[in-house]
Amino acid sequence: MDKLRITGGQRLHGEITVSGAKNAALPILCATLLTADTVTLHNAPELRDIDTTLKLLSQLGVHVERNAESVTIRANELNSLEAPYELVKTMRASILVLGPLLARFGEARVSLPGGCAIGQRPVDQHIKGLEAMGADIHIEHGFVVAKAKRLKGAVIRTDMVTVTGTENLLMAATLAEGETILENAAREPEIVDLAELLIAMGAKISGHGTDRITIQGVERLHGAEHTIMPDRIEAGTFLCAVAATGGDLMLRRACPDTLGATLDKLREAGLHIETGPDWVRGTMYGRPKATGFRTSEYPSFPTDMQAQLMALNTIADGTAMVVETIFENRFMHVQELIRLGAQIEIDGNAAVVTGVSQLLGARVMATDLRASASLVIAGLAAKGDTIIERIYHLDRGYDRMESKLQAVGAQIERLTKEEE
Numbered sequence: 001m002d003k004l005r006i007t008g009g010q011r012l013h014g015e016i017t018v019s020g021a022k023n024a025a026l027p028i029l030c031a032t033l034l035t036a037d038t039v040t041l042h043n044a045p046e047l048r049d050i051d052t053t054l055k056l057l058s059q060l061g062v063h064v065e066r067n068a069e070s071v072t073i074r075a076n077e078l079n080s081l082e083a084p085y086e087l088v089k090t091m092r093a094s095i096l097v098l099g100p101l102l103a104r105f106g107e108a109r110v111s112l113p114g115g116c117a118i119g120q121r122p123v124d125q126h127i128k129g130l131e132a133m134g135a136d137i138h139i140e141h142g143f144v145v146a147k148a149k150r151l152k153g154a155v156i157r158t159d160m161v162t163v164t165g166t167e168n169l170l171m172a173a174t175l176a177e178g179e180t181i182l183e184n185a186a187r188e189p190e191i192v193d194l195a196e197l198l199i200a201m202g203a204k205i206s207g208h209g210t211d212r213i214t215i216q217g218v219e220r221l222h223g224a225e226h227t228i229m230p231d232r233i234e235a236g237t238f239l240c241a242v243a244a245t246g247g248d249l250m251l252r253r254a255c256p257d258t259l260g261a262t263l264d265k266l267r268e269a270g271l272h273i274e275t276g277p278d279w280v281r282g283t284m285y286g287r288p289k290a291t292g293f294r295t296s297e298y299p300s301f302p303t304d305m306q307a308q309l310m311a312l313n314t315i316a317d318g319t320a321m322v323v324e325t326i327f328e329n330r331f332m333h334v335q336e337l338i339r340l341g342a343q344i345e346i347d348g349n350a351a352v353v354t355g356v357s358q359l360l361g362a363r364v365m366a367t368d369l370r371a372s373a374s375l376v377i378a379g380l381a382a383k384g385d386t387i388i389e390r391i392y393h394l395d396r397g398y399d400r401m402e403s404k405l406q407a408v409g410a411q412i413e414r415l416t417k418e419e420e
């Protein structure tokens with residue numbers, strides 16, 4: 001298994017181009033199942049979760065052609081309506097094929113995801129919403145088996161705000177008979193990006209970006225071309241990195257409008273930030289200031305940035321309280337940060353981080369995607385060498401992270417098995 005070796009202490013200087021958003025690309029790829037026509041997507045990031053989704057689509061019988069950052073997809077004839085366990089267990093977002101397959105083909109079988117490193121993460125709200133639209137759903141041999149002649153519009157209020165739940169129901173509703181209203185809908189920018197593609201495909205949607213989305217079902221959707229939005233979590237991760245190491249980083253092809261809460265917190269930590277329509281520049285002098293925060297649904301501070309901002313707090317001046325409200329068990333990075341010398345105490349869903357003046361490199365283990373990113377940030381700031389094991393987690397969601405960081409002066413290299 002590959003590892004990363006980071007020799008900390010280098011300031012970051014230069015430019016990084018932000019990739020397309022993983023969490024927008026995943027539902028968007030699944031949305032191509034809603035039409036028999038060709039959908040062309042640009043700015044698709046090169047990462048493992050995208051490969052997994054394309055593999056899943058190919059297994060269903062979809063024609064997929066990938067040319068660097070562009071993907072052309074045609075789901076005219078499928079030979080299977082099943083998402084197998086082997087793929088779903090590596091990527092929970094595979095559940096996003098459920099709504100589109102059911103809406104267009106009247107049937108779908110998707111393996112139940114099961115638990116994951118950051119908690120239980122059930123899909124009951126996806127199922128409840130589709131049932132409200134008239135689907136007959138039961139669990140059979142570990143699969144969610146769903147059937148419906150044609151879905152019917154409904155008013156659906158999910159018990160909590162769920163991102164992929166909103167996306168699944170939004171996609172399903174585009175082909176349902178009549179009007180669907182999604183109440184308590186997630187407002188994440190990735191949902192807006194998905195809705196924009198669906199509208200380009202002929203869907204009738206309003207209210208996306210608010211907590212009440214209205215969809216008028218249509219008989220069929222057609223082909224479209226769409227450019228995937230920039231990844232706000234990747235951008236936020238690089239900004240945390242420069243805040244931790246010091247230096248001057250220009251992020252190109254970024255979308256500052258989607259980064260509000262993250263930029264606010266980084267400013268509080270002492271990062272000097274300038275923004276333009278499609279760029280963000282972060283400049284850091286001196287030691288960061290401790291910055292407490294609480295994760296919550298968009299537009300509040302994202303849970304997907306919690307580990308990275310916590311890493312910054314480990315070397316900050318002062319003490320910060322970090323509260324995680326979205327996922328239980330999302331403090332797996334804490335024990336690893338402590339191996340680097342961080343002072344963190346956990347009490348339930350809160351962590352108290354007391355900044356130390358210097359982290360010291362060590363061998364650590366990545367436990368999930370964003371935890372891995374926090375270890376990279378800590379490693380860049382630490383004195384000496386940090387070896388991060390199990391970086392396949394990082395490869396799931398970051399597009400060529402180590403080469404982007406090398407290009408701005410970080411000493412970071414990938415060790416393959418032979419080099420250990």
Ligand code: UD1
Pocket residue numbers: 023026093120121122123124125126127160161162163164165302303304326327328
């Ligand atoms: C998405 C993102 C993930 C991010 C998360 C929260 C994608 C592919 N992934 O994950 O990166 O961390 O949003 O911003 O976009 N829940 C239920 N029942 C359900 C659905 C959700 O109980 O049917 C709970 C979850 O366990 C969790 C909370 O609702 O506690 C929010 O989860 P959700 O928004 O659904 O996360 P994902 O869509 O899986």
